[in-house]
Amino acid sequence: MPELIVYGIVLGSIIALGSVGLTLIWSITDLFNCAHGDQITAGAYFALLAGSLFSQLGFLQGKVGPFSFNWGVLLGFVPAILLSAGLAILIDRWVYRPLRRWGATSIVGFIASIGVAWVLRGLIYIIWGADFHFYSTGLRPMLFLPLGIKLRTDEIFIIVVAWAAVALVYLFLKRTKMGKALRALADNPPLARVAGIDTERMIVWAWAIAGTLIAIAGVLYGIETQLRPEMGWIFLLPLFAAIILGGQGSITGALAGGLVMGIAQQVSTAWLVPSYKPAVAFIIMILVLLFRPQGIFGRRRT
Amino acid sequence: MTDLRLENVVSGYGKMEVLHGLSLEVEEGEFASVLGPNGAGKTTLLRTIFGVVKPWKGKVYFRDEDITGFPPERLARMGMCYVPQEESIFPSLTVQENLEMGAFIRDDDIRPRIEEVLELFPDLRDRKQSRAGELSGGMRQMLAIGRALMLNPRLLLLDEPSTGLAPFLVDAIFDRIQKLNEEGVTIFLVEQNARAALRHSDRAYILEGGEKKAEGSAQEIWEDEEIGRLYLGR
Amino acid sequence: MGMELAGILRFLASFAIMASIYAIFSMGLNVHWGYTGLLNYGIAGFFAVGAYASALITTPMPTGVLADYVDQAIGLNQPFLVGVLGAAIAAGLVAALVGLLTLRLREGYLAISTIGIAETIRLFFNNEPWLANGPEGLIGLPRPLHGLVAPRYYNYIYLVIVLAFLGIIYVAVERGIRSPWGRVLRAIREDEVMASADGKNVFMFKLQSLILGAMIMGIAGALYAHYSAAIQPGVFTPLFGTFIIWTMLTLGGTGNNRGAILGAFLVWALWSWSTFFISKVVPSGFQTRAPFIRYVLIGLVLVIVLLRRPRGIMGEERQVSRF
Numbered sequence: 098m099p100e101l102i103v104y105g106i107v108l109g110s111i112i113a114l115g116s117v118g119l120t121l122i123w124s125i126t127d128l129f130n131c132a133h134g135d136q137i138t139a140g141a142y143f144a145l146l147a148g149s150l151f152s153q154l155g156f157l158q159g160k161v162g163p164f165s166f167n168w169g170v171l172l173g174f175v176p177a178i179l180l181s182a183g184l185a186i187l188i189d190r191w192v193y194r195p196l197r198r199w200g201a202t203s204i205v206g207f208i209a210s211i212g213v214a215w216v217l218r219g220l221i222y223i224i225w226g227a228d229f230h231f232y233s234t235g236l237r238p239m240l241f242l243p244l245g246i247k248l249r250t251d252e253i254f255i256i257v258v259a260w261a262a263v264a265l266v267y268l269f270l271k272r273t274k275m276g277k278a279l280r281a282l283a284d285n286p287p288l289a290r291v292a293g294i295d296t297e298r299m300i301v302w303a304w305a306i307a308g309t310l311i312a313i314a315g316v317l318y319g320i321e322t323q324l325r326p327e328m329g330w331i332f333l334l335p336l337f338a339a340i341i342l343g344g345q346g347s348i349t350g351a352l353a354g355g356l357v358m359g360i361a362q363q364v365s366t367a368w369l370v371p372s373y374k375p376a377v378a379f380i381i382m383i384l385v386l387l388f389r390p391q392g393i394f395g396r397r398r399t
Numbered sequence: 400m401t402d403l404r405l406e407n408v409v410s411g412y413g414k415m416e417v418l419h420g421l422s423l424e425v426e427e428g429e430f431a432s433v434l435g436p437n438g439a440g441k442t443t444l445l446r447t448i449f450g451v452v453k454p455w456k457g458k459v460y461f462r463d464e465d466i467t468g469f470p471p472e473r474l475a476r477m478g479m480c481y482v483p484q485e486e487s488i489f490p491s492l493t494v495q496e497n498l499e500m501g502a503f504i505r506d507d508d509i510r511p512r513i514e515e516v517l518e519l520f521p522d523l524r525d526r527k528q529s530r531a532g533e534l535s536g537g538m539r540q541m542l543a544i545g546r547a548l549m550l551n552p553r554l555l556l557l558d559e560p561s562t563g564l565a566p567f568l569v570d571a572i573f574d575r576i577q578k579l580n581e582e583g584v585t586i587f588l589v590e591q592n593a594r595a596a597l598r599h600s601d602r603a604y605i606l607e608g609g610e611k612k613a614e615g616s617a618q619e620i621w622e623d624e625e626i627g628r629l630y631l632g633r
Numbered sequence: 634m635g636m637e638l639a640g641i642l643r644f645l646a647s648f649a650i651m652a653s654i655y656a657i658f659s660m661g662l663n664v665h666w667g668y669t670g671l672l673n674y675g676i677a678g679f680f681a682v683g684a685y686a687s688a689l690i691t692t693p694m695p696t697g698v699l700a701d702y703v704d705q706a707i708g709l710n711q712p713f714l715v716g717v718l719g720a721a722i723a724a725g726l727v728a729a730l731v732g733l734l735t736l737r738l739r740e741g742y743l744a745i746s747t748i749g750i751a752e753t754i755r756l757f758f759n760n761e762p763w764l765a766n767g768p769e770g771l772i773g774l775p776r777p778l779h780g781l782v783a784p785r786y787y788n789y790i791y792l793v794i795v796l797a798f799l800g801i802i803y804v805a806v807e808r809g810i811r812s813p814w815g816r817v818l819r820a821i822r823e824d825e826v827m828a829s830a831d832g833k834n835v836f837m838f839k840l841q842s843l844i845l846g847a848m849i850m851g852i853a854g855a856l857y858a859h860y861s862a863a864i865q866p867g868v869f870t871p872l873f874g875t876f877i878i879w880t881m882l883t884l885g886g887t888g889n890n891r892g893a894i895l896g897a898f899l900v901w902a903l904w905s906w907s908t909f910f911i912s913k914v915v916p917s918g919f920q921t922r923a924p925f926i927r928y929v930l931i932g933l934v935l936v937i938v939l940l941r942r943p944r945g946i947m948g949e950e951r952q953v954s955r956f
Binding site for chain 2: 278284285
């Protein structure tokens with residue numbers, strides 16, 4: 098059981114990266130982004146692309162310290178983040194912004210994001226095929242902790258990186274002018290406009306941040322398991338459950354929600370077959386919606 | 400010069416026309432009120448001026464410059480600020496952050512201005528780090544106005560500042576607004592609470608059903624029995 | 634020459650069967666979304682329930698050697714029509730349960746919940762082998778009237794059967810939507826607040842709509858099961874079972890039964906014929922990836938329709954009330 102919880106924290110940290118980005122977008126643009134999972138997949142594959150480019154050029158081959166992946170993958174974070182943020186901004190410009198301009202309801206955006214998800218997934222299948230890919234082959238060094246917990250060194254890396262990223266986003270939102278403006282926009286969009294805050298520019302920033310977190314989540318998940326085109330879709334239900342649990346507009350809530358989902362899903366494998374994990378996420382989500390729809394930290398939005 | 404002038408403004412939402420050809424003006428330095436019952440179009444009027452709603456016909460002038468349909472961002476830069484009736488603060492931001500957001504379009508050091516605004520509303524000073532959503536109604540209203548003042552506006556638009564406030568608070572708020580006016584800020588507000596508005600205003604308009612029904616000095620409007628009976632429920 | 638023509642006709646027949654089955658689905662979705670404004674993203678769930686219900690009702694319990702390989706909860710060995718009826722009832726029951734749980738939720742939440750429900754249903758069928766043989770599914774589902782002609786002509790018979798169902802359901806839904814009941818549904822879609830102010834029990838109407846639409850989907854599921862004579866959980870994925878139908882309805886025209894049928898035929902044509910063309914055009918090294926081009930195409934169709942012509946090709950029907 099302790100091992101399940103620890104593993105749940107690892108996965109939960111990755112989910113939290115996705116859910117923070119998702120809830121940011123939700124509170125600012127009122128969009129439930131169904132393509133979030135597939136964008137995470139794309140982020141992972143971008144790093145794979147970078148990594149294989151590096152190895153073709155012959156450098157950055159050495160393994161990074163005690164971890165299982167090489168320097169190419171580590172550096173691959175950078176192009177993954179840039180491409181992922183860029184992709185997110187482009188998608189918004191081509192799909193969601195026109196819908197906003199026409200005053201379409203958020204439902205239309207929801208449906209459109211499903212279309213976007215399928216396009217992304219199809220493209221990934223076409224470019225990389227259906228086989229699994231790995232960032233690296235070979236040994237995955239382990240640590241042996243008390244209580245019989247076996248942890249991979251990679252997993253320490255994952256937790257540290259995930260929480261560092263979250264902390265940076267948190268600081269950005271709390272301390273910088275742009276960050277405060279994003280929070281203001283999430284809080285009260287009409288008033289933000291009245292105060293002269295340029296909504297569309299803020300939305301671009303929001304997608305840039307979400308895209309960054311998406312890329313990090315994708316690469317971390319790729320390090321944790323393997324890359325396959327369906328990998329992001331598995332995340333989607335837990336992501337939605339996490340932000341509903343946390344409440345709209347609450348970054349802290351999304352964080353907590355992500356962790357809870359990760360842990361709950363892992364712990365459930367003590368009694369249920371692992372492939373039921375999305376069902377666990379779904380049940381938690383339904384319970385929240387039925388009994389406390391504003392989530393734990395959310396406010397009732399009129 | 401007139402700070403604000405409307406000429407035959409027609410405006411509304413979707414297919415519904417709310418303002419049917421409204422004309423009015425506010426002189427520099429004046430304190431002008433628009434009174435009228437619910438549904439008269441008072442909020443629509445302010446939203447149309449401030450560019451939240453685009454007018455269908457007619458023109459709006461700010462200091463003799465045609466600003467018809469200009470977006471809020473632009474008007475804020477030009478010296479016009481707006482305090483909406485509801486949802487007039489950022490509830491999950493602190494008092495300090497609310498004020499900072501008021502000055503979002505400024506790039507310079509705004510701390511002196513924050514101090515000045517807190518001078519006007521000293522009650523807020525103690526609660527600088529509190530979340531705005533936790534403030535009482537009166538403090539919220541003060542914060543809402545304070546936020547709008549961060550840009551040193553020349554013309555301040557206020558939508559029913561008395562909303563949801565106990566009578567003594569209403570007086571307190573209006574006293575502050577009057578003080579602002581005495582310092583040179585032109586005030587243009589809409590109100591249901593005729594007594595409070597007329598006590599402090601220089602000029603008043605009566606709006607009903609999207610049309611101007613009367614205008615005059617605040618004194619005249621207050622003393623006119625028929626207007627009182629027809630439009631102000633007296 | 635005669636052989637080629639026969640081949641083409643057979644191909645067209647199987648195309649038309651699947652397209653018609655999907656058309657029935659789309660009409661079911663139309664009842665939910667087009668007429669009542671219910672954002673149901675768990676169609677695959679009703680699809681699966683209908684297909685499995687009919688399968689379990691029409692096959693016998695496995696005996697002898699077969700019992701070693703196949704596990705199923707019930708096997709009633711009833712005729713085809715009983716299976717279809719059972720499918721409708723089963724789907725309707727599941728819809729009732731789903732509705733009680735989720736109908737009070739706002740649209741976006743309803744959508745996500747229904748996704749979750751559909752996935753859960755699929756996982757359930759997949760992970761519980763005692764129910765319907767788990768991931769391997771059920772095979773040997775009976776085909777109605779199959780003794781009547783030589784096997785290679787069977788598709789024409791089945792096509793007639795499916796078209797009959799399509800026709801009946803079309804007429805039924807068209808009648809239903811023009812009735813006073815149908816008008817309340819549409820009022821709910823337009824403005825739920827006003828509809829409830831009118832004293833209508835909005836929840837009950839939504840529930841009825843959910844059940845009715847689900848029953849239609851259940852029938853489609855049964856028709857699918859007996860057409861392919863075999864089903865596994867892997868069929869009822871979000872893509873094949875839900876998303877493709879949403880694209881059909883959106884393209885054809887939300888709120889329009891003829892649009893639902895048109896959209897089904899168009900999208901199914903795109904889906905099944907693009908494989909054919911792609912396999913001609915794409916170099917052999919890429920053949921395994923070629924089918925995924927369809928994902929991109931279907932996704933693009935949906936996004937482009939929403940951006941350019943959100944009402945779909947036929948748009949919403951002008952409802953002329955007869956009463």
